Amino acid sequence: MNLPGYEDIIEDLAFFDDWEQRYQYIIDLGKSIPKLAAEQKTDELLVPGCQSKVWLLSHTKDGVLQFQADSDAVIVSGLLAIVLAAYHNQTPAKILAFDIDGYFQTLDLERHISPTRGNGLRAIVAKIQGLAKQAQS
Amino acid sequence: MTAAISHFDIDAIRAQFPILQQQIEGNPLVYLDNAATTQKPKAVIQAITDYYTQCNANVHRGAHHLADEATRRFEQARDTVAAFIGARDRSEVIWTSGTTEAINIVANGIGQRLQPGDEVLVTEMEHHANLVTWQQACKRSGASLKVAPIHDNGALNTTAFTRLLTDKTKLVALPHVSNALGTVNPIKTLTAEAHAIGALVFIDGAQGIAHGGVDVSDIGCDFYAFSGHKLFGPTGVGVLWGKKAVLQDWPVWQTGGEMIAQVTYQSSTWGELPNRLEAGTPNIAGVIGLAAAIDWFNRLDLTAVQTHERRLLDYATEQAHGFDGLQIVGTAADKIGVFSFLLEGSHPADVGFLLDKQGIAIRTGSHCAQPLMQRLGVPGTARASFSVYNTLQEVDALFIALKKARQMLA
Numbered sequence: 001m002n003l004p005g006y007e008d009i010i011e012d013l014a015f016f017d018d019w020e021q022r023y024q025y026i027i028d029l030g031k032s033i034p035k036l037a038a039e040q041k042t043d044e045l046l047v048p049g050c051q052s053k054v055w056l057l058s059h060t061k062d063g064v065l066q067f068q069a070d071s072d073a074v075i076v077s078g079l080l081a082i083v084l085a086a087y088h089n090q091t092p093a094k095i096l097a098f099d100i101d102g103y104f105q106t107l108d109l110e111r112h113i114s115p116t117r118g119n120g121l122r123a124i125v126a127k128i129q130g131l132a133k134q135a136q137s
Numbered sequence: 138m139t140a141a142i143s144h145f146d147i148d149a150i151r152a153q154f155p156i157l158q159q160q161i162e163g164n165p166l167v168y169l170d171n172a173a174t175t176q177k178p179k180a181v182i183q184a185i186t187d188y189y190t191q192c193n194a195n196v197h198r199g200a201h202h203l204a205d206e207a208t209r210r211f212e213q214a215r216d217t218v219a220a221f222i223g224a225r226d227r228s229e230v231i232w233t234s235g236t237t238e239a240i241n242i243v244a245n246g247i248g249q250r251l252q253p254g255d256e257v258l259v260t261e262m263e264h265h266a267n268l269v270t271w272q273q274a275c276k277r278s279g280a281s282l283k284v285a286p287i288h289d290n291g292a293l294n295t296t297a298f299t300r301l302l303t304d305k306t307k308l309v310a311l312p313h314v315s316n317a318l319g320t321v322n323p324i325k326t327l328t329a330e331a332h333a334i335g336a337l338v339f340i341d342g343a344q345g346i347a348h349g350g351v352d353v354s355d356i357g358c359d360f361y362a363f364s365g366h367k368l369f370g371p372t373g374v375g376v377l378w379g380k381k382a383v384l385q386d387w388p389v390w391q392t393g394g395e396m397i398a399q400v401t402y403q404s405s406t407w408g409e410l411p412n413r414l415e416a417g418t419p420n421i422a423g424v425i426g427l428a429a430a431i432d433w434f435n436r437l438d439l440t441a442v443q444t445h446e447r448r449l450l451d452y453a454t455e456q457a458h459g460f461d462g463l464q465i466v467g468t469a470a471d472k473i474g475v476f477s478f479l480l481e482g483s484h485p486a487d488v489g490f491l492l493d494k495q496g497i498a499i500r501t502g503s504h505c506a507q508p509l510m511q512r513l514g515v516p517g518t519a520r521a522s523f524s525v526y527n528t529l530q531e532v533d534a535l536f537i538a539l540k541k542a543r544q545m546l547a
Binding site: 019020023024027052073074075 | 484
């Protein structure tokens, strides 16, 4: 899965000085992430979110967790790409140690991950952390 | 642009809403989420503050001056509501926490009398509150829930509605105005039809009340319910209006203080309306705030308000026709206050988010009407909803922001 690394995302987003450029970047990111095939979008993979649907597919390979995520809303897809940039291809220990709130604060996107925002991003993070805990035990 | 309307000074109206004076992300706030909740004029905020600063006390326990004054304002509010909706008897006005609780009171009352074979008729455009409550009441009693279909434009299919009315129909529950589409239902005619076969009629007035002109005696329905917060009043207070002849011997809703007549350790008897349906200490400040909202609304020229609101919706609709890729969801001939739409190729959540970044507050999603969204084959909609304080310039701002959103999402 061709995703920028999370350091790249931090660097890219720091470069923009207005909201339009920042969200255009997130929208473009959302468009560029590999989409799940229709048959992969099962209810089982659905992560309950408020407004848009979000699916998360995961598996373990050589001790790291791999993820693929998709949403029917493009900004959420872009935010998923930003989340997965931190978690994809990482060991469970690294996933659990990663400071996701700090990462979103650095990106100035913390409102998206706050518990009051009903876009399911928080739920995705909780699910990924749960999977990492499972893989560890 | 609105200067031509007599007795209707939009700037003066806006000046009474402190919350509208702010900026969001560097843009003036454009509040177009009025179907979710309306903003509060100073008069309402002041009435609540006055209650707490001058006469906070529990009502109906008049052992001292404060209690008398609190009770006076509280019961005066009941008269205000009764007059506002054309109720003939003040004891038919029951305070609730909102429309949802009002529906639950009615469902509890009639639900205990429903039997297998009985039917409750709702419409395809219901808010979850006016669907799930009846669905569950039917499940508990073994009655069947029937759903009157809508046309593709969001208008009720009245022919099908009529066909679904049978001698088994015990209750018809329908919205005055659809929260998701803005469709206005011909509630007076539909009520007469339902009464002709002996059914009771409940009108969900959550979206109808703030547009003014509700007269329950004229409509003829048995129940009409609304929430204070969609009528410029506070949250947590609402009204169930119901005909005394129906309500007075119904099973009680909650039990506790205030609603009783005589109590022994082994048994109790119930008080008269409205108290028998108002257990416990009520939302006194909320009730007083709601009455202040109605007093405020009554001072406006209703015809001018309605003309202004129609103009906002007409103007938005007209703009939409010239806007590539915009599809209006809900195009019934009789429509008010709600402009629900989709931007081709974009999810409503994305549109809503990009509008928010530009200071435009709308709602996106299923609007608590998931079955309706499925019926219309849409994932949800973006919904701008108008109120008396919105301006044509704000509709312009909506379309400028939409243009940017369309460009960014393309």
